[in-house]
Amino acid sequence: xxxxxxxxxxxxxxxxxxxxxxxxxxxxxxxxxxxxxxxxxxxxxxxxxxxxxxxxxxxxxxxxxxxxxxxxxxxxxxxxxxxxxxxxxxxxxxxxxxxxxxxxxxxxxxxxxxxxxxxxxxxxxxxxxxxxxxxxxxxxxxxxxxxxxxxxxxxxxxxxxxxxxxxxxxxxxxxxxxxxxxxxxxxxxxxxxxxxxxxxxxxxxxxxxxxxxxxxxxxxxxxxxxxxxxxxxxxxxxxxxxxxxxxxxxxxxxx
Amino acid sequence: xxxxxxxxxxxxxxxxxxxxxxxxxxxxxxxxxxxxxxxxxxxxxxxxxxxxxxxxxxxxxxxxxxxxxxxxxxxxxxxxxxxxxxxxxxxxxxxxxxxxxxxxxxxxxxxxxxxxxxxxxxxxxxxxxxxxxxxxxxxxxxxxxxxxxxxxxxxxxxxxxxxxxxxxxxxxxxxxxxxxxxxxxxxxxxxxxxxxxxxxxxxxxxxxxxxxxxxxxxxxxxxxxxxxxxxxxxxxxxxxxxxxxxxxxxxxxxxxxxxxxxxxxxxxxxxxxxxxxxxxxxxxxxxxxxxxxxxxxxxxxxxxxxxxxxxxx
Numbered sequence: 001x002x003x004x005x006x007x008x009x010x011x012x013x014x015x016x017x018x019x020x021x022x023x024x025x026x027x028x029x030x031x032x033x034x035x036x037x038x039x040x041x042x043x044x045x046x047x048x049x050x051x052x053x054x055x056x057x058x059x060x061x062x063x064x065x066x067x068x069x070x071x072x073x074x075x076x077x078x079x080x081x082x083x084x085x086x087x088x089x090x091x092x093x094x095x096x097x098x099x100x101x102x103x104x105x106x107x108x109x110x111x112x113x114x115x116x117x118x119x120x121x122x123x124x125x126x127x128x129x130x131x132x133x134x135x136x137x138x139x140x141x142x143x144x145x146x147x148x149x150x151x152x153x154x155x156x157x158x159x160x161x162x163x164x165x166x167x168x169x170x171x172x173x174x175x176x177x178x179x180x181x182x183x184x185x186x187x188x189x190x191x192x193x194x195x196x197x198x199x200x201x202x203x204x205x206x207x208x209x210x211x212x213x214x215x216x217x218x219x220x221x222x223x224x225x226x227x228x229x230x231x232x233x234x235x236x237x238x239x240x241x242x243x244x245x246x247x248x249x250x251x252x253x254x255x
Numbered sequence: 256x257x258x259x260x261x262x263x264x265x266x267x268x269x270x271x272x273x274x275x276x277x278x279x280x281x282x283x284x285x286x287x288x289x290x291x292x293x294x295x296x297x298x299x300x301x302x303x304x305x306x307x308x309x310x311x312x313x314x315x316x317x318x319x320x321x322x323x324x325x326x327x328x329x330x331x332x333x334x335x336x337x338x339x340x341x342x343x344x345x346x347x348x349x350x351x352x353x354x355x356x357x358x359x360x361x362x363x364x365x366x367x368x369x370x371x372x373x374x375x376x377x378x379x380x381x382x383x384x385x386x387x388x389x390x391x392x393x394x395x396x397x398x399x400x401x402x403x404x405x406x407x408x409x410x411x412x413x414x415x416x417x418x419x420x421x422x423x424x425x426x427x428x429x430x431x432x433x434x435x436x437x438x439x440x441x442x443x444x445x446x447x448x449x450x451x452x453x454x455x456x457x458x459x460x461x462x463x464x465x466x467x468x469x470x471x472x473x474x475x476x477x478x479x480x481x482x483x484x485x486x487x488x489x490x491x492x493x494x495x496x497x498x499x500x501x502x503x504x505x506x507x508x509x510x511x512x513x514x515x516x517x518x519x520x521x522x523x524x525x526x527x528x529x530x531x532x533x534x535x536x537x538x539x540x541x542x543x544x545x546x547x548x549x550x551x552x553x554x555x556x557x558x559x560x561x562x563x564x565x566x567x568x
Contacts, residue, residue: 054277126342130324131303
């Protein structure tokens, strides 16, 4: 690993971490979202609280959990509870809860598929399923989604619609009965995408150093506005050092 | 009671069974292995996020129907492998819900409610697509509908999802401690184990230690089920292995990797069962096979609850 240059996974964790604010209540899923939540707390938002759908509320995270069922999410917490308590926090109106999620497919409105490829009744590929992703995407104040940026994943139409984003765009999410929430950003291996405030269509907000708009559109299976993009701030040595040495020293998620 | 007697008495062919634990944590593995040894068939599994117990039961051919939110083992198998294969081959009938929806269904069953409303998942395929065939709906334990959409009577113009409650025939779970009279104490997170246990007609609990009832009653705030809720309890040290048991042992990265490799082919999976399930006569047998040196690697730090510095790569 180049000591000064951030890898793609590092850029993703840092880009998402920068979107977390002090006081945010962060619902972390498995994988990169675990890195991003931890890096946010160690660098950008020390007052943020991390919790897990399993019921681990504000663990000390001395070691990186590999899954939301990892015993590391239960260690030195504010409290240990269960799924119902965790979901009551995700949806709590007075809290600014931000859910970090991953998925296999995403559409232009940030709706997610984490269930199957192909026909649901006779799938080509089966994924783990919603878990708590649909619930977090339904109930949280906002979501940040991690994706590998590939044409087969950024699709016009999801093979299966697991977790709600902005539905059909515009006001449709609220019209459907969701009182709040919706995706704030999609963090990929090429950059960061956000959603237009009126149409709720995805646009390219940031590219990582070395990435071009053409690379992003080539990896996106729907029409994407790239007119408002800028280049991401290069991670500082301090950001990289904390991520590599304190957050994931065993390289469990960082490659 | 022994695991053998508990499974023989309370887990029948075709039973609807709730599996406790969560992905890599506190799966009732000793009980699952016993169910496989007794060759139970046509089980109807109901769970939220399951991992190793589900995958092993599916792989061994014990499961025909499944209501589930998630089948995965973290980085050891992002999607449970035998689960994935069985669903793609149509060997199990599966209907997807979310974790919150499944937990609400257990809660409703525990409270004696016929159904429970939710708004999580409006407009998604979780709500719109049923994995079970219309012929199966309303037969046996299969609810008449996956769910029903209704207008919210308190907020006209808004829709709610009505989810059918669950009252499984049996819930199986693994705990750290059970008292001599059946009082249960779970350390770490309880997930939805308690809702599952309270909703079930029968409850089997395996545990790391059977302790004097006075020990549990000296600190009752820590207890989570009274003994009269428990139909059978079974001493099973390392009974959640290779998943974790907070305060006792971590998940076993070595074994989970070995399993994930084995699960990829039918031959290797059969070999796995022939080594780690079928010939095992007791906990001592299983632990002897793993070996003391190996178990020492995953032994939890009693304060942290997990094995500090465990090589999890």
